[in-house]
Amino acid sequence: MSLSRPVPGDASPARVPALAEPAVNVRAGWIAGVVLVNVGINAAFFGPLQVLLAQQAQVLDPVNKEVILALVTGCGAAVSLVANPIFGAFSDRTTSRFGRRVPWVLGGVILGVAALLGLAGAPNIAAMTILWCLVQTGCNGAVAAITATVPDRVPRGQRGWVGGLFSMGVTVGIVGGAVIAAAVAGFAAGYVVCAIVLFLCVVPYVSNSQDARLDPADRPAFSWSRFAAGFYVSPRRYPDFGWAWLTRFLVNLDNHMVTLYLFFFLQDAVGYPEPANGVLILTGLYAAMTIVTAVLGGRLSDWMGKRKPLVIASSAVIASASLILAFFPTMTGAVIGALVLGIGFGAYLAVDFALITEVLPTAADRGKDMGVINVANSLPQVLAPVIAAPLVLTAGGYLSLYVTAAAIGLLGAVFVVKIKSVA
Structure with a gap:
């Protein structure tokens, strides 16, 4: 499979100045x-x-x-x-x-x-x-x-x-x-x-x-106060960047809540006799579908010339995987949930990544702003256990965990419509 689509005029990326739009x-x-x-x-x-x-x-x-x-x-x-x-x-x-x-x-x-x-x-x-x-x-x-x-x-x-x-x-x-x-x-x-x-x-x-x-000559003037202040990107001044950050945070939080207790879900809710092997099977299926739909989803988005419809659809698919686990706590349900989660998350990763690169505030701060976006990937890893543990232990078990995860993911899908500068 070719990595790039050859088109007339393809050329070395070295011709693009550092702050120019490629x-x-x-x-x-x-x-x-x-x-x-x-x-x-x-x-x-x-x-x-x-x-x-x-x-x-x-x-x-x-x-x-x-x-x-x-x-x-x-x-x-x-x-x-x-x-x-x-x-x-x-x-x-x-x-x-x-x-x-x-x-x-x-x-x-x-x-x-x-x-x-x-x-x-x-x-x-x-x-x-x-x-x-x-x-x-x-x-x-x-x-x-x-x-x-x-x-x-x-x-x-x-x-x-x-x-x-x-x-x-x-x-x-x-x-x-x-x-x-x-x-x-x-x-x-x-x-x-x-x-x-x-x-x-x-x-x-x-x-x-x-x-x-x-x-x-294009290097921004440096001071520690300006440097520290630069990590806050005003959602009032750059609303599309703010909504993109929030939607990525919510969808990743949904994903991490789904995968966090998979071993214990298989062991305690499903009653699968070898939960470690079960996790390996589900992870493999999830990863395979993620790889396939990441590539296909990204290419489809370029062909359509649109990002938001695919981001909304893939976010909804991720949320639906949570509901499958919530209401069908069997190994068959878990397999279907893993496949659906991989389908949604692969497409989401590719298309949302492209969307985010199109709402960055300035060319001079691309690295810092992409780093701020990456916090929306890392922070859910910290918060998912804090939210998930009480739900599993005292508030309804895995049913409440996965329904809550689905609701969070659907919020991520809804808020994508707030982004105005990207189709």
Whole structure:
């Protein structure tokens, strides 16, 4: 399958000035490099998050392993909330001859690789926590920069297609991280393999980024007060950006509430005899559908020349998956729910990504603003357990959890209509 649609006039993205609105389609090699960066970063994130950190916590303290894992992952999540917009803002102001984004992609990956290798030999809980926070710092710096390359380099008419492939890279990386953790013997070797994969995946992009250099004359004046204030994007001044942030937050919160307690749902509500294997089956089905619909949904959006109808429809599909789990608590219902969730979330990731790149306030702050948008991806991971636990334990169990998740997702679909500047 071709990564880019050849059209007359395709040319090197290096011809686009740093702050210009891109008008020339990017080529397959450039797209492949960006996709591979996403694969590597997400393999480095989710191999540890799904398996390796838990294995290490158990070795360090078998009695308190749950508390250790919560501490380490919680600190890492807190770091990710601030690292993404901060490093995005730094990349916006970078005037390196290598471009605005490349130094931060490469530097972030190098920090992530070093911290992963350090985790392989972390002697205690404190070292494990610090090193995982460094992984989050480096990889989120790279995420902020690589995400900003899309509005930097890709014209609007190609963003659905590129956004679909971009999102596909995220999902492939998540699955790849799980495969690494399952296939490699021991958490130390798992960290080493994750580090190697992360480094190798960034090489094609760095060697062919063609990242435009920011003219020093265009660099915004810097002060710490202006820098800090810049992370607040006024919804009154930029209402479409505010609505786009809110809708992404709500849909991601729905998604995380659905997937958070899947193991316990299969074990306690469904009564599936091997819930761990059940989670693997459902995750595989979900990931497969996400990959397919991310690519197809993005391409369909470009062909239609519209974003909002597909974002609304995919948000509603995600909400419907929650209702399937709520009212059909069987393995068959769970399989159907996983397939529906993957169909909706894949299309949503691709098309909403393209929509967001079209409501960014200014070209000079693309990296910072995409970092602020990425908080809408990270914050639901923190809030989902806070909302989900009381619903499951004291307010009606899994029925109330999944109905609430569906309502939240439907709100995300409704609020998309508030965005006026995108069709």
